[in-house]
Amino acid sequence: MRCGAERLLAHVVHALGSANAHHGYMFANARATRIKMLVHDGFGMWCAARRLNAGRFAWPRDIDTAKPIALTQAQFDALVVGLPWQRLPEMSTITRL
Template structure:
């Protein structure tokens, strides 16, 4: 974790994508938050897909944490239908 940048969040999901852990470097230390969905899965990239790092907007992060399809969030915070 030597390359952690202050004021950045790092997200991790388990294999079933129903648990999410967020590590936040606040400039002094690291905070850990966890969330589990009782039903469904987080919209998470499939294993082996590239790139392994994704930069998310605040709207996309908010959507991901509540289990919405963050990949479809536009610049205005609206979910686009595909």
Template structure:
């Protein structure tokens, strides 16, 4: 996940160039996520091992819970990605949701 917003007018080639700039390269079987400044739209660039495809999602109400880390990128698990795409608080899933002390 890229922390900096993306211009949602960008197409596949420009999004791929942004992936290479931010992440260093586009690896097969990886998804790269970008949001707009208001975080109500998201684009996902996927490298499936054969080619790349670009998908977009827009929330009619509310906004995506986007990372605000000081770093330029944040890694997500599959469960966190699924939650993010639904507009749920993905930070509460995975390691962050484990209770270790009672």
């Protein structure tokens, strides 16, 4: 998590070949307590960081780094606040127990 925007961009270009305009690229530390997001807004790059004081981000552990994951707006919003974004469809309804 010591990387700045330039070094994160180098990681993206190395892994994916290029950084696309109007895309965001997210990184997490090994404990999933911090995330950084690198965004190419069409004019330049900016970097944002978030840290959880308690708990962990629901970060996928077994992903192929060469294959990006696309998130919906709801999934992204849940990920950034530390909610289990993979379970959003089953969390959207209330069932009788």
